[in-house]
Amino acid sequence: MRYLVPALLVPITLTLSACGGGTQTPGSTNAADAMPNEVIDLPVEGNDAIGNESAVANEWTGRWIGVEGTYATIVPDEEVGPGHYRINMKYGLDDTMAGNYSAVAEGDTLTFTRPDGDQVLKRGDGAATGMKYLAEKKDCIVVKTGEGYCRD
Structure with missing residues (x-):
């Protein structure tokens, strides 16, 4: 019986690591170096550098959650400057x-x-995403019907 307990722990350990236990490349701080399916916590600071022309885009800064593990995290690109x-x-x-993309604020949209x-x-609500799971949501961004x- 004492051999049965360690054997039972192995599947549990593997299951837990598959639920978000991914790691970033050792010594790396660049989000592009992380595993593509890992949700990356990018800093959401420095919003003051963005001018009034991109106020709507500034409201988009942060983490957005889609369906079935999809997500988008938007942060200002301080290296390039306001509106990026x-x-x-x-x-x-x-x-x-999955990946990292550069975007530019153009009016009330971000292009990439x-x-x-x-x-x-562009801004929208859950109905604008065209996805049943998000239909009742109020604060959304939409790339195209079926992706929000x-x-x-």
Whole structure:
């Protein structure tokens, strides 16, 4: 019986590590170096550097949650300057559908390019995402019908 207990702990340990136990490359502080399916906590500070022309985009700074493990984290790109952002996102079920992208505030949108082409983020509600799970949400961003992320 004492050999049975360690054998039972192995699946539990593996299950727990699969639920968010991913790690970043040792010594790395760059979000681009992290595992593509890992939710990365990017700092959400420095918002004061953004001018009035991008006030709507400034409201988007932070973490947005989609469905089935998708997410988008938006932070100001202080290296480039006001009106420029970094987006870390997982936008599909496949781990290759994740990455870090540079975005530019244009009016009340953020534009960026990822492997599937040029994209535009705009404000909306859950209904605008076109996804049943998000339909009742109020504070969302939408890339296109079937792809959106919400805060509430």
